[in-house]
Amino acid sequence: MVWITIPILIWILASCDYFGNAQPVTYFQTHDLSVRYFNDSTSCDGIDAPTSGQTLYFRHLVLSERQHDVLYVGAMNRIYKLNKTSMECMNAKELFPDQRQKERCHVQGKRKVPDCQNHIRVIMEWEPGELFVCGTGAYSPIGYHLDEVSLNMSGSTSRSLGMCPFDPLDNATSLLIDNGNPGNATVPYFGTYSDFIKNSPLFYRPSFSANGTDYSEKGTDTEDIKWLNFPQFVGSFDEGNEVYTFFRETAIEYPDKDAHKTYSRVAKVCKNDLGGGYSSKKKWLSFQKARLNCSIPGPEPYAFDQIYDIYKSDDMYFALFFREGENLNASALCMFRKADIERTFAGRFQEKMRSGTWHTVSDADNPAPRRDNCTVHDLGLHKFDSLSKYQLMDGNVNPLYDRPIYYKPGVQLTRLVVGREINGSRNIYMASDMGDIYDLFLKTYHSSKTFTVVLNAVYSIFESPQAVRNLQIQKEALYIGTDTSVARVDLDAVCDKFSRNQIDGCVLNSRCIWCSTNNTCIPQSIGVCENGRIDSNLITDTSTILKSLNIPEVLQRRKREVAVSGDAFLPIEDHVYRVSDVVWTKGTNGTILALSPEKFIVSKRGALFIRNVQDCDRGNYTAEKKDDGRLLAKVELDVKNPNSEKEEEDEWIQYFNDWSATFGNLKSCWAKTMGNCSGSPKLENPQTSHAP
Incomplete structure (x- = not known):
């Protein structure tokens, strides 16, 4: 018998929408959706079928920018080239690690599977007609150059330390930038660990040549925890003359020395940073980082400290956070403006004193020009001989609206993507560690009512619960990667699944239109509704939502x-x-x-x-x-008025059936909500809170 305290029971009921200001939610099961799958039982010409029951870890998805119909999938010992519409295999390549390295990996205490295999974690369309691919190489990262059409080797392999992780369960980030670098060369940037035992975290740009000039590699200081302290990278972005990277790490400034507190960060470097003197030639002069604050305000703000994913749209960053609680876990979504990040980076630094305390660095102690001033680097106006003493900013980056735009207890949301904005309306898709996709509707309108977020629908993509490791969006489709399969969800096909009793689900979806003349929901992209059109464009405040949905012929008695x-x-x-x-x-x-x-x-x-x-x-x-x-x-x-024992018996049977249905719903919700109540997420590796 499991006993539940009243506060926990109330939390469960609230998270299950049994009471409170909950919104109507449409739940779609697998058979309701237009989903195509590619999994470990799908055949591919040219490679051997996997061993029965073998997991292939489809954790890295890349939508091709040069081939409009291609989705690349990085898996264990394999790279796949799929047709992104049909999900059929177009080509595949096996990339096994060296046998001696596999044995060495196992001798050093790692598991034969999945640790001592080659997990593809970087796929870049680099040189014309060529892919650069990097795999974990049985804890010895290795890089390949492949023909993008045939996937055959087009160059030699090489050790690729600092380009992809040793540990296949670590998060990592990679970004190829073709403008603003020294010599205007096309250069990659990487964030990962560069050693076996994770003592050397690194945000890194390898050496390269451009216009007859050689440029040395640049990276963070791997020996100073003030730069990076056990980070897990979640994403990197090209920001003009700068590169931003987002990660979570153990906080060095947390006052309790005995507590291991995780903070979320954004860091930047200048593209034209050429390093300092001889001892600092290979280190960034311009590296600086700031804390991302995603919290519910109050006398004691409820902070979500662990960033799990990041998505950029125009000058806005959407970030997904997680908090581990003593009884229940919770997830939150915060929005950050680029201008607010820039404002924090332009502020003062923090410095650690010999006493161990931190204090704000005055402007006099950090003379101009500052090393993080990218204009100075771009114009070559000043030469810096040594590194800055300061990396951590004094101020935090606060979210838009000073709070999360959405949060949910009892669920670990791990990945997110954001749909295109249509007249201030857009949908945000977030994936959970149970394989569900949460579809949020976001509407921005006049200044007196700046935003509203509605949980519109939940998609159950898989027959059995499995954590989503990768989530991508392109035009009309979501692409979902798990350890056992890759799925494609047609977002436009969702529209016609909304029935007359789910008009709100149609209207609160920026991709759909409700035609009240024939009571149907159709996609915006292909549908024309000449009369009785209701869509998200009509929503200017909560009142107009109600007015749009107040349709007499639907409101039956x-x-x-x-x-x-x-x-x-x-x-x-x-x-x-x-x-x-x-x-x-x-x-x-x-x-x-x-x-x-x-x-x-x-x-x-x-x-x-x-x-x-x-x-x-x-x-x-x-x-x-x-x-x-x-x-x-x-x-x-x-x-x-029951006038017979039979009628009274029927009444009690009906009461019992109603109670059983309610109890069944509560039991199902309890299973989902409390499935992760040990205080920690379901981990595959004690070193990380979530695998890539």
């Missing part, structure tokens, strides 16, 4: 039957956007019900509970929005 002395539940229609301040009336004259705990109770969702129902309670009930009288529900209540 519900019928409810209840026995004398029983309790009645009168709900708001499923398709109606949930609101508070609901007024319930009875009869044709619209008598307003007097609310009381003993008789009439209205929930936060707007539903009406009638306790101890009697004959006089029989009649028609109507729910309206308090401030403007918009119709939200119509219910006809019939009160039955």
Whole structure:
């Protein structure tokens, strides 16, 4: 018998939308969606089929920018070239590690599988017609040059320290930049560990030549934890004359020396940073980092400290965070403006004193020009002989709206992508460690009501729970990578799955249009609705959502039957956007019900509970929005007087069936919510909170 404390039970019920200001959510199962799969049982010409039951770890997905129909997949000992629409295998290449290295890896204490294999973690379309590929190489990273059409070797292999991780379960980042580098060369940037035992984290640019000039490699100081301290990288981005990288790490400035606190960071380097004197020639002069603050405000802010993914759209960064709690875990989504990041980077630094405390560095102690000033590097106006003493900024980067735009308890969200913006509307897709995709609708409108976020739908992509390791979006499709398969979800095909009772799901999807003339939901990309068109463009505030969804022919009168002395539940229609301040009336004259705990109770969702129902309670009930009288529900209540043992028995059977259904829902929600309540996420490697 498992006993649950009341606070935990309330948390579970809240996370399961049993009460509170929850929004209507449409749940799609695998059979409801247009999904195509590629998995470890799918055949590919030219390579041997995997051993039965073998997991191939499809953790690295790259949508080709040069070949419009290609999706590259990095897996264990393999690289696949798939048709991104049909998900059929176009080509594949086996890239096994050296046998001696596999044996050496195992002798050093690593598992034969998956550790001592070659997991492809970098795929770059570098030289014309050529791919650069990097794999973990059984804890000895190795790079390959492959023909992008045939996947045959087009060059020799090489050790690639600092370009991809040793540990296949580590996060890493890679970015190819073709502008702004010295000599305007095309150069890659990498963030990973450069040694077997993870003592040397590195954000790194390898050496290269351009226009007859040789440029040395550049990297962070691997011997000074003030630069990087056990980081896990989540993404890097080209920002003009700078490169941004995002990661989480053990906080060096946390006041409790005995506690290992994780903070999330954004760091930058200047592309034209040429290093300093002889001892610092290979180190960044311009490296600086700042903490990303994603927290719920309050006397004691509830901080989400572990960044898990990052997505850039225009000058806005969408970041997914996670917090491990004593009883339950929680995830949050925060938005950061590039301008706010730049403002923090232009501020003062922090410095660690000999006493171990940190203090703000004055401008006088950091004379101009600063080493992080990229203009100085770009114009070659100043030569720096030594490294800066300071890397950590004094200020934090605060999120837009000073809080998360969405958070959810009891769920670990691991990956996110953001759909294109259409007149201020967009959908955000987040993946969980259970394989579900959470579809959020985001609307930005006038300054007095800056934003709203609605959990619109949840997609269950896989038959059994499995963590999503990679998530990509391109035009009309999501691409999802797990350890056992790759899935493609057609986002436009979701539109016609919304029924008449799910109009809100259609309207709160920037890709869809609701045609009220024929009660159908169609994709924006292919559909034309000449009359009765309702879509996210009409939403300028919460009122217009309600007005758009208040369609008389859909709002049918519900019928409810209840026995004398029983309790009645009168709900708001499923398709109606949930609101508070609901007024319930009875009869044709619209008598307003007097609310009381003993008789009439209205929930936060707007539903009406009638306790101890009697004959006089029989009649028609109507729910309206308090401030403007918009119709939200119509219910006809019939009160039955059992006049036989058979009818009474039927009533009790119905009560039992209703209770069983409710208990079944709660049990299912309990399983999902408490499946990860040990205080730690489900890990495959104690060194990381999440695999790539």
